[in-house]
Amino acid sequence: MFWLIGAVVIAGAGFAAAYVPRARAAAHERAVAWSEARAAIGVAVVGRDAARTPVPEAEELLTKAEAIAAGRGGAAAAREAARCARAADRLWRAAADRLRREAYGG
Template identity: 60%
Template sequence: MSHTLLVWLVGGVVLVGAGFATTLLPTWRARGQEQRTAWSAARAAIDSAAVSRDAAAARVVEAERLLARAESIAAARGGTSAARAAAEHAREADRLWRTHQ
């Protein structure tokens, strides 16, 4: 095999690899940012529900169950859909405690 052919093959592999990297890197970064944002929103919703629980005059069993579910999802971590589910459970628990005050 001549050196010219080897240089062209290596150059082609590097060029294809660079193309994949420039295509996938922004997608990976965006996905990571979306996941961090979703988990931040979920933690904020859980904290808000915990404050509503502490301020509630009466015990609301369904809200306690929802908050426990949200906390267990958050403890297990996971992807964006898990964060959204945890946030939804926490928001519903928060709503229940606010309506029973």
């Protein structure tokens, strides 16, 4: 009986030694991904405000990014939200550049 308890304790310790670092790494990856997503959404909002011209596709992408962020989820959801926000920002930057070139004849 004593050997059985010892074997169970050793097996539990081995499982914990393997599981805890992986769980901690996954939680860190998720936190970093959501931080990047929130930053990308913030940059896209600033880009939208600076563009001064409506870009419907960019609005849809930003709305999608914000909806994904509101729903939370894992690291994959965060990466998708960041991808949508960055794409929206690129569209607004392109629209602002076109407007600037038209205004200054460039």
